[in-house]
Structures are given as structure tokens and as C-alpha cells.
Amino acid sequence: MHERYVRGMDGRENALARRHIISAMLYAAEHQDELLRACATVEGDIASANAAIRKAFDVDVIQADAILTMQVRRFTPEAIQQLRVELSDVEAVLSP
Template sequence: MSVKKARWDWGSGIEFVGMGDELRNGRLRRVVVAATLHAAEHAVDVIQICQAVDGDESSLRTAIMARFGFDEVQAGAVVSMQVRRFTPHATEQLRAELADMDELIHKLAGSR
């Protein structure tokens, strides 16, 4: 049995080195895309949380987890979002990516 190592790349998502499990990676990426889309659709709430948190990035992540019910990876993705991700065009791109991920997951899950 080989050891699998997870590596997080905020630009392209979760990648499991040596895992070769496209379905698992797709599901994990979908969770992150859904969280960033939700944050983009609730930008005012995200900004209010950022303004209210008195602390470091960890405190901000914890506040986002509490407000949106996200896990640590999802909250980390939201904290790392760039302002340009809140534009209508970027939000539409996230919606399209989410739809693509749903289609891929459905296809991969059906092939098992």
C-alpha cells in the first residue's frame, strides 16, 4: 500500500499526488467551487465578516466556518479569494465550473 499525499493549490484546487482517483478529486474540487460561489453570491456577508474579525487569518477562517457552515478547506478557499472573484463575470464562471464538475462527477460515478 502506497502513501497518498494531499497537496492544496489554491489556484487549481485539491490534488492528490499519486492517487489517480479522478472521481474523488472532482468531488473535492466541487465542494471548494461551491463554497467560493456561495461566498461570491454573499459578498456583503463575507466583507462584513472580514471587517468584524479582530485577529489573524485563522480567526477569519473560523468566523467564515461559523457563519456559512463551511469546513476548514472551504473557509480557506474563501479567505484566499481575490476581489476579482466577486464580479458578475467571475460568479458566472464559477457557476459554469460547478455545472461542469457536477457533470464530470455524474459521468465518473456512473462508470464505476
């Protein structure tokens, strides 16, 4: 997942980066209507869609990019549950 972002990081940094991305993807998946509204109002290119998502979800460029690259199958209930489990696993790694 977004290897350019996590390449060269140690285990904790990698987990923090994964949590950063997964939390945004999970939020978007749980708020599909809001995501579609934000994207439907865009006039322009991918950069415009990225900006609309950043504004709608108060996320950064990396998180918005992760949301934009999500496939439709990520919005199924099972896939959303998998994101929750993955986020929980990452949180467990980060816990002292």
C-alpha cells in the same frame, strides 16, 4: 486550485474535492455582503478570519481557506458566472 488538497487523488476524488471548494467559493461570491460582515468583525489573524467564515457560512477549514484566498476579481458578475459553469462541469463529471 488548492493543489495540496487534490494532489494524489483519482479523477472522481479530484472532482469531488473541486466541487467541495468551488461550491463554497460560489456561495461566498454570491453572498459578498455577508462575507465582508464576517471578516469585518474579526479581531485577530487569518485563523480568526477563517473561523469567522466557517461560522458564517457553515463551511469547513478547507472551504474557508479557499474563500479567504479569493481575489477581488472573483466577485465580478462574469467571474461568478464562470464559477457556476465550472461547478456545473464538475457536477456533470460526477453524474452517473
